[in-house]
Structure formats: C-alpha cells, structure tokens
Amino acid sequence: MLKISGAHDLVKAQGCLGLFADQQDFENAQQGDLLERRQQGVNLEFLNAGQVADLEPDLAAFHAGGVFYPDTRFTVSPLGLCRRYAEHFTNNGGKILRDQALSVTPKIPGVSVKLTDETLDFDHLVICAGVASKELLTPLGVKMPMVSERGIT
Numbered sequence: 001m002l003k004i005s006g007a008h009d010l011v012k013a014q015g016c017l018g019l020f021a022d023q024q025d026f027e028n029a030q031q032g033d034l035l036e037r038r039q040q041g042v043n044l045e046f047l048n049a050g051q052v053a054d055l056e057p058d059l060a061a062f063h064a065g066g067v068f069y070p071d072t073r074f075t076v077s078p079l080g081l082c083r084r085y086a087e088h089f090t091n092n093g094g095k096i097l098r099d100q101a102l103s104v105t106p107k108i109p110g111v112s113v114k115l116t117d118e119t120l121d122f123d124h125l126v127i128c129a130g131v132a133s134k135e136l137l138t139p140l141g142v143k144m145p146m147v148s149e150r151g152i153t
C-alpha cells in the first residue's frame, strides 16, 4: 500500500525502544514474553542501562535497561496516511460511501451488502470492520478467531 500510494514519506523506520524501571522485571521479561517474541521471529536486542544511554544520551537514568526493536516502523501522521490511501483509491476509480453495513448476504455469484437505505451487489467483498467484523461474519457461519481488548483488536 505504501509503495502503490507513494506514501513512504509518512512512515519512519527508526526502531522502537521499550524500557524497564526494575532489573528483576527486565530479567523476568527476558525469560518470558520477550523470549517468546524472539522465538516467533521478532528481531529484538536486549540493552543494559549503559547501552541505552549510548543510544539515547538525553534520556534520564531511571531505567534498568530495555529492549530495542530495530525493524519497527511508525507513521508520523495516521490521518495523512489514511487520506493518501483514500486518494489513491478514488484516483483509480474507487468510490467511497459513508454508511453502515447492516448485513452481508452471499449470492451466486457475488455478495450483497445491506446498508441503511439501499442494498448493493458486489463480485467480491473485503470485510475490515475491526472488532465488528466478527458480528458481520457470524450469520454467514464464519467463526472468526478474533479477540478484542480495550485498545487492541
């Protein structure tokens, strides 16, 4: 998406640093969830307090060390990124409708989507309604393995 919409300028790749205030917590994490992340292929480096200070000299010395993720990226503007994607979509013939999908019904061929005032037919449908995707999919017999927590879907 970044490539085809030319939005590279909105994403930075400077890594991410997580810090631990307590040495024991840091050691537990290295044997626990951080180890698990590494085993699942996440690229991460453990840094002691001195190494963190070398990396971030302006940081106060309140911590016992931390973990650096060199491969992470972040956007400097979530809104700008969404707008760039939306522009790319409409510039290539896409149409944006602002409405609520009430239900999805398979047809042969295709699929129909009931909105608040109309029902539209499509050849294919991508459902990306976040945590509400599950609700739209359940009547179709699709059990989506999705767990949501506050702030995380």
Ligand SMILES: Cc1cc2nc3c(=O)[nH]c(=O)nc-3n(C[C@H](O)[C@H](O)[C@H](O)COP(=O)(O)OP(=O)(O)OC[C@H]3O[C@@H](n4cnc5c(N)ncnc54)[C@H](O)[C@@H]3O)c2cc1C
Residues within 6 Å of the ligand: 099, 100, 101, 102, 128, 129, 130, 131, 132, 133, 150, 151, 152, 153
């Ligand atoms: C406070 C907060 C901070 C977060 N911080 C981070 C972070 O720093 N980094 C990170 O990676 N993630 C973060 N997350 C998690 C991240 O926002 C979600 O994982 C991500 O937004 C999920 O994207 P999504 O497109 O699947 O769903 P969503 O972003 O939830 O988008 C779903 C969209 O579908 C729409 N929708 C729902 N139902 C319907 C319907 N029936 N009809 C039409 N439209 C519908 C919704 O209105 C919404 O616009 C944060 C979340 C929160 C709440």
